[in-house]
Each structure stands twice: as structure tokens, then as C-alpha cells.
Amino acid sequence: MDHCLFCYYDQFPGQKVVFENKYVLFLQKPQEVLIGSGLIIPRAHRETVFDLTQEEWNATYVMLQQVKTYLDDENSPDGYNVGWNCKEVGGQSIPHAHLHVIPRYKDEPYAGKGLRYWLKSSENKRG
Template structure:
């Protein structure tokens, strides 16, 4: 398998704050310990990452895409059961300008709750904001 020696997604054990919550043949679902706590903002949040080092979602193989889909269904069942969110944001950041800070592809799975301050604001809310003008 292709790995980068200091990548916290290639080697999840490098970040002691994160846990592999579930996995399948090609992917992990990782959560930082903090997001497993009840009542925190982003309660239940985590990322689905390919086990092989892929820089962005555009580099995934068909098998990795299928495994990502399958694991996403399992993650949703887990989050619905253990965290009972009212909605979800699911997405990928690609490249530095796209907001990617760890250059190993990772799908954010963000449970959302009615009682949070930004309830009802989706992914595009921040991009469409007045402070985000080109030029």
C-alpha cells in the first residue's frame, strides 16, 4: 500500500487524539476523541479516509469510491443510533484553496443539531457570504 510516513490518515495511530471507529477493506472512519462527547459542537463528527494515500477525492479508485459509499452508510447508522443528529453535512475539501489542510483525501461527515447556532446553514453558506468576493 502507498503511505506517507508522517501522514495521520495513513497511520492513524500518529494522532493519539483520534480513533478508528470502523473500517472496511479500503477505508477508515476516524473520529477525534473530543467529537465523541455529547453536547459539543460537531458531536459525532469524523472523516472517512482511504487507507491508501490519495491526495484528493479525484484520485480515488472505483473500489475506494465503493468502499467509501458503503462505510458512509455504516457511519450514518452508527451516528443516528449513538448521537441522533437532526441533519448532516457531508463533503470533501480539495486543494489548499478549497480548504484542504491534510493532503490525504478525507470525506467530512458532520452531524448537525437543531440547537446549534449555525443550524440551517449549509456548506455553501460560508462561500456565498459577503466577505467572500473575488477580485
């Protein structure tokens, strides 16, 4: 894809490849709010998680375990949010599959409020 931001991840200022394997990368960009967070992305352009190959799924699993060990050692988080957004309505803003890995800390204002909290909000009820 000529215009995909994750196909050209090296053009993001400040972003670095922390880990990589044959199929996926773990990228981090300095964050002021989501300290330690990053993305696992496939090297090949895949629009959503549903488009990953079996090899990419397996490589993502291996990478996720490596990333957790690294983040535990570097940041000592108290929990994690890990997830995929798919398509615009699902919150995906870049059409290249990416797994969010977000360390969470008990002293955060939103500690204890994960994905389920937002989904069950009465303000989100369909008309």
C-alpha cells in the same frame, strides 16, 4: 508517504477507528463542538477525492451508509454536512483524501447554515 498524518492515523492521540473495511476507515476523535463528527479516509495514500479508485469510491459509499446508521443511533442528529476539501485553497489541510461526516443539531448557533451559506457570502466575492 513518510510524513502523512492519515497514513499514520494510529499516532493521533485519542483518535479511534470506529469502522473499517478493505479500502477505507471511519475515524473519530473526541470533539467538544462537532459532537459525533468523523472522517472517512482511504487506507492507501490518495491526495484528493479525485485520486480515489473505483473500489475506494464504492467502499466509501458503503462506509458512509454504515456511519450514518451508527450516528443516527448514537447521537440522533437533525441533519448532516458531508464533504471533501481539495487542495489548500479548497480548505484541505492534510494532503490525504478525507470525507468529513458532521452531524448537525437544530439547537446549534449555526443550525441551517451549511456549505452554501459560506460560499454565497458577499465577503467571499472575488475582486
